[in-house]
Amino acid sequence: MKIVVAVKQVPARDVQAELVPSGDWIDESGLSFEMNEPDAYALEAALRLRESAGGEVVAVSAGPERVQSVLREALAKGADRAIHLAADGDAARGLDPAVNAALLERAVREEQPELVLTGLQSDDTGSGQTGVVLAARLGWPHATLVMAIEPGQGEVRVKRELEGGWYQHMRLPLPAVLTIQSGISRLRYATLMGIKRARTKEIRRLEAPPEAAGGLRLAGLALPRRSRQTQFLEGPPAEQAAQLVEKLRFEARVL
């Protein structure tokens, strides 16, 4: 089975988000970037499908030059090939799911895979729509929050997560787009051999299509407002602990 996996590069989780002086985006200069974690699970699912059913895994990422590092990582973990959809400016921020989907559509139409997998959402913008909008643009069926994939003849049977501990199985004809819930399986690490091999694998570059506008405009960024007045406890740990126990007992009265 030929599978395209869409991976996004996002700022590392523990980054301090500082705004640029104009205030309209975060300052990316000092940031470290990593593979969006839900997409790492999508890659894992694709690699496991290939191991059980054969085929090919093509990793795709849209963004500026730096996204090639997540493609290299995908190749090191076992992806066969990679495609970099070169995008800069607003398109590279990945804020608009329609723009993301239009970029990915370009690669998917060229590759004609049977399955497209991607994470259920991204850790930076969290819109959770790119896979679904991509499916809509391609005219393919989709399923979101997928926890397990059983390949069948011309179809897949997936297990979807619903809310509150409920699940559902669903059959979909191929080709289809699936967005993968985290925790579907243990993530693998790239081996030294994999990293070596990745150097010789192809990353093809495709220019982003010129159209692609979704219609959402970022009007501003702000730091979150505190909904409760947090009392911060200062001092060395023993002192913080003593203050907290005191407050929990006599102020909050929960001990």
Add this chain to the structure above:
Amino acid sequence: MSGILAILERGAGGWHRMSFEALAGALELGRATGEPVTVCVPAADAGAAAAEAAAWGAAVIALEHEALSLYAADAWIAALEPLIRELGPAWVVLPHTYQTRDFAPALAARFGRVLMGDCTGFAIEEGRPVFERQLFQGKLIGRFLFETEAPNFVSFQAGAFRAARPAGAAAPVTVRRAEIEPARIRQRPEPPFREAVQAVDLASVERIVAVGRGIGDEGNLELARELAAALNAELAASRPICDNGWLPMDRQVGSSGQTVAPKLYLALGISGAIQHVVGMKGSGCIVAVNRDPQAPIFEIADYGIVGDLFEVTPALIEELRRSKETA
């Protein structure tokens, strides 16, 4: 194009609790923009539920078809697309449920639109609504405008609006049959199921110690267990901990896990992404221990300790033991 169409979620198990929060959001958007609100309840049999929804005072359309009994994205899109074309609303408002996340982006795409998903609120600026949603795991709030013509699609996050009690006279209910060709539904859904009986009902416990990514390693859970024992609390976790298999899924708090409201919720190394926060923000007293002073969990905490949980937790266990001896 005018008016607001609120699409509520009614499943086999009854109303999704976020439905009426989304309706409250739609009514508030209606007050702010002067647009009337119409409610749509897609269901196999919406009868009594539609009448219940009408108690909020907005006209209700019960959109019925047997293909809406088991959820499939194509069925919902087939039911709603013609209705939206016919009514021509300025806004389509939905609860940001898992079901909405599955079908609404594709529904919006049919209109060449993008869903503004997961919104936590809106404000009117220069005469038009500006919607707020979290970015970077809650570290920043993005304020967004639509640049497209109607219809524009918005979904509201859990807790964005309080589901008020219905007031005033019941509005009329219209029952319609949705035009769905079952042969065109590509997804073949099977009935929902639960994996296992939940061993712990976190919803009814008084104290919870919850751990997140900051715990670092499975072996470090012992420290959290000791603290939980010292507090007479149950141990819970955010999603990544359960994904790693370090704790069973029934200990997970958040939108894909349990919703809890204990007297005391002590969060160790939890950053506070919205998927977790929606499951625990109803707690009476929230304590957060985190190295990152920017962690969004501090926005909702009553008491915050910015520090290393591996230093703070042992100190806390020690202090609790000491204070028990002297109590």
